Structure formats: C-alpha cells, structure tokens
Amino acid sequence: MGAELTDSDFARLRHCMVNDQLRARHLADERVLAAMEKVPRHLFVPQAQRRSAYEDAPLSIGFGQTISQPYMVARMTELARLTPTDRVLEIGTGSGYQAAVLAELAQEVWTVERHAELAARAADLLRELGYDNVHVITGDGSVGYPPAAPYDAIVVTAAAPCVPESLREQLAVNGRMVIPVTEGYSEDLRLIERLAAPEPGADTETCFREVSILACTFVPLIGQEGYPK
Ligand code: SAM
Numbered sequence: 001m002g003a004e005l006t007d008s009d010f011a012r013l014r015h016c017m018v019n020d021q022l023r024a025r026h027l028a029d030e031r032v033l034a035a036m037e038k039v040p041r042h043l044f045v046p047q048a049q050r051r052s053a054y055e056d057a058p059l060s061i062g063f064g065q066t067i068s069q070p071y072m073v074a075r076m077t078e079l080a081r082l083t084p085t086d087r088v089l090e091i092g093t094g095s096g097y098q099a100a101v102l103a104e105l106a107q108e109v110w111t112v113e114r115h116a117e118l119a120a121r122a123a124d125l126l127r128e129l130g131y132d133n134v135h136v137i138t139g140d141g142s143v144g145y146p147p148a149a150p151y152d153a154i155v156v157t158a159a160a161p162c163v164p165e166s167l168r169e170q171l172a173v174n175g176r177m178v179i180p181v182t183e184g185y186s187e188d189l190r191l192i193e194r195l196a197a198p199e200p201g202a203d204t205e206t207c208f209r210e211v212s213i214l215a216c217t218f219v220p221l222i223g224q225e226g227y228p229k
Pocket of ligand 1 (some may be wrong): 064068092094095098114115119139141158218221223
C-alpha cells in the first residue's frame with residue numbers, strides 16, 4: 001500500500017490513458033479525447049480501486065456490474081458522433097462515467113439504470129461534479145425513455161439479445177445508436193443509423209443502416225426488451 005495519489009497524479013495517469021490506450025489504438029476525435037482527458041474516472045470507481053482507474057480494463061462497481069474499459073467508452077462515444085446541440089440517451093448508467101463523457105460533448109443526456117442504488121450514487125456524483133445536463137432515471141432502459149424522445153444518439157452499455165424496437169422508435173432521423181448485441185458466445189458492437197428514407201437500391205424498405213463494428217463483452221441488458229431477470 002503506497003502513499004495516497006494526488007489530483008495531479010491522477011491527471012498524469014489520465015493523460016497516459018489517453019495517449020497509450022486511445023490515441024495508440026487510432027481513436028482520433030479530438031473532442032472525445034479531450035473529454036476522456038477531463039473526466040476524473042477515478043471518482044467513478046470504488047475507493048479501493050482508484051489506483052487502477054486508468055488501467056486498460058473494466059472494473060467492478062458492485063451489484064455484479066462494471067464500469068467499461070476506457071477504450072470501449074471512447075470508441076462508443078466516437079461512434080455516436082455527438083455535436084454540442086445533441087440530446088442523448090444512455091442505457092446502463094452504472095457508475096455514471098460514460099454519462100459524464102457524453103455530457104461533455106452533447107447538450108443534454110438522459111441515462112437509465114435498473115439498479116436504484118447505482119442510479120442514486122451516479123446521480124449524486126454527477127451533481128457534485130457539476131453535470132447538471134445529465135438526468136439519471138431509475139428504470140428499465142430496454143424500452144428507452146419515451147418522455148424525452150426522440151434522441152440524436154442512443155448509447156447502450158449492456159448487451160441486448162436483439163436491438164430493442166422501442167430504442168429504434170426513439171432514435172431521431174439522422175440519429176446514431178451504438179449497441180452491443182449478443183452473437184453466439186460474445187457480443188457484436190453495432191452502429192445503427194436512422195435514415196430519412198430507405199437507401200436507394202437497397203433490397204429492404206428499412207430506414208435503418210446497421211454496421212457491425214467489433215466483437216466485445218458486456219453485461220446483459222435485463223428487461224422487457226432485453227433478457228429476462
Ligand atoms: N455505462 C456504465 C458506466 O459508465 O459505468 C457502465 C455500464 S455497465 C457495463 C451496464 C449497466 O447496465 C449496469 O449498471 C446494469 O445494471 C445496467 N442495466 C442492465 N440492464 C438494464 C436495463 N434494462 N435498464 C437500465 N440499465 C440496465
């Protein structure tokens with residue numbers, strides 16, 4: 001057990017995280033990198049894990065849940081292509097860290113968490129850190145959050161058995177959804193874009209363009225349009 005780390009130690013570790021884990025893996029959106037450089041990830045993990053907060057790994061946050069690996073947070077945020085006027089829905093608040101990163105880049109963020117204690121803890125911390133553009137909701141995010149729909153971007157941080165229809169419906173035209181979907185024994189991170197009209201020449205009438213991005217691992221999305229409890 002060494003000496004307590006100071007804020008400047010954490011800032012240095014955060015800077016290394018951005019360079020060694022994000023830039024080195026070709027994440028290049030400077031707005032996303034600046035947000036990752038700014039948000040104090042160590043405050044979103046349990047006290048005992050603070051020293052590990054900037055390592056290249058997910059960490060346990062209690063209730064069998066995790067704060068995602070920094071690379072995954074940054075990659076999902078980059079895929080969401082946020083602008084400062086965007087309204088964003090996140091499903092799976094967990095620690096509140098991803099919500100803080102989204103809040104750095106968008107106008108307003110609604111984030112839904114099914115565990116009331118995690119939601120309350122995240123809401124307190126986000127308020128303390130001054131993120132008054134984040135609304136934390138306790139509930140089943142597999143059905144989205146209709147009161148504030150439509151959203152310019154939806155970021156789902158738990159793995160769904162298939163893309164929930166409610167989330168498609170709550171995505172604005174030209175909106176982007178980033179969601180891990182179970183495929184076999186792992187998950188496939190997908191980017192889904194809502195188009196104004198079906199693509200010319202496409203063999204279906206769908207207004208959604210769906211691209212597979214990378215294999216990943218996430219805890220399950222549990223709820224009405226997710227997995228059963
Ligand atoms: N984004 C989080 C962060 O930055 O710490 C990490 C999220 S963790 C990988 C996934 C979260 O999704 C868990 O906290 C879990 O309780 C939550 N979850 C699972 N199913 C859910 C649902 N239907 N609605 C809302 N939250 C859900």
